[in-house]
Amino acid sequence: MSNGSNAPIIIKRKKVIAGGGHHGGAWKVAYADFVTAMMAFFLLMWLLNATTEQQRKGLADYFSPTIPVNRISGGGEGMFGGTNIMTDDTMVQDGTGEAGGVPFEGDFEAAEDEAAEVAALLDVETTLLGLGGESLIQQEALRHVVTKLTDEGLIIEVFARENAPLFLDGGSVPAPVLIDLTQMFASVFDLVTNPVAIAGHSRSLPVVIADRRLWDISNGRAETVRLLLEEGGLDVERIARTTGHADRDLARSQALSVRNNRIEITLLRTDRRPN
Numbered sequence: 579m580s581n582g583s584n585a586p587i588i589i590k591r592k593k594v595i596a597g598g599g600h601h602g603g604a605w606k607v608a609y610a611d612f613v614t615a616m617m618a619f620f621l622l623m624w625l626l627n628a629t630t631e632q633q634r635k636g637l638a639d640y641f642s643p644t645i646p647v648n649r650i651s652g653g654g655e656g657m658f659g660g661t662n663i664m665t666d667d668t669m670v671q672d673g674t675g676e677a678g679g680v681p682f683e684g685d686f687e688a689a690e691d692e693a694a695e696v697a698a699l700l701d702v703e704t705t706l707l708g709l710g711g712e713s714l715i716q717q718e719a720l721r722h723v724v725t726k727l728t729d730e731g732l733i734i735e736v737f738a739r740e741n742a743p744l745f746l747d748g749g750s751v752p753a754p755v756l757i758d759l760t761q762m763f764a765s766v767f768d769l770v771t772n773p774v775a776i777a778g779h780s781r782s783l784p785v786v787i788a789d790r791r792l793w794d795i796s797n798g799r800a801e802t803v804r805l806l807l808e809e810g811g812l813d814v815e816r817i818a819r820t821t822g823h824a825d826r827d828l829a830r831s832q833a834l835s836v837r838n839n840r841i842e843i844t845l846l847r848t849d850r851r852p853n
Contacts, residue, residue: 635724692847698770699732699845706734706766719758731772731847734763737829737840744839750798752806756841760803763843764810772845773818774807776800781838782825797822803841818846 626634703725709716722744724735736759738744744756752760767774778800780792800820808814830837 695772695847696727699727699772699847702766702769702845703727703732705769706762709762709766716758716762719755719762722755722759729847730844731775732845734843734845735829735840736843738836740836743836744841745799745802748795750795750802752802756803757806760806761810764807764812767807767812767816767845770845771816772848774812774816775818775844775846776803776807776820777842777844778803778820778822779827779829779838779840779842780823780825781828781835782833784834792824793822795822796824799841803843807843 625637629637706723706725707720709720722736722739722742724737726733726735736744736756742753742755744753745751746753778796778798780796780799783792797820800822804817804820808817825833825838828835828838829840832838
């Protein structure tokens, strides 16, 4: 027997790690996702700071669009709200034509006039909101503005913000931002001939304040805006009314919120339908 026959047998096992262990690429994917999420977050923060309330509403509407088929439902289910497009004897209220589904010539003219007026008001809205790109001052001022088109007309709501009031010392003396806005409004209003209505609104005051002159304040603010618009070149004859609502029509449920300090300027729709 040889001298090395009793030597121990050593088996060396080599551990193989799939994917290269810590040298793999999985962490790169996770890191890329993290960087993308952070970039999206900072982009969102920038948009919130650089856009107006109206522009943010437009962005929100873009990602949650709604497509109305008819404004007045006939009471039924489905896309046409009860209107059967295959028959002429279905008496429903769908907002078009006369009873029996046969419109008169005057209805076509009235519809065309109404569509033209709506288009003109939308042009005013687009022009007004587009002014924010002309200068940083105008862009900052338009952060106080939201607009909406209603059956009454185009409503331009000008509201106070935290540390950015529309009127000085809680009264009816206009702040510089309101003066700049009314000058812009008067210029853009020349695109149409619609009459103008002005309404003043105020936030509530604490009950401990003995002198609660909210009606006088809201009326005085509406009157101030009327004078500013006229100084900006708006025809005096176009002023239809000025009203004060005090704190009876709040924009926010928190009655003391500064957001309730606002002015609503409405380009009223005209009734062009034949008698």
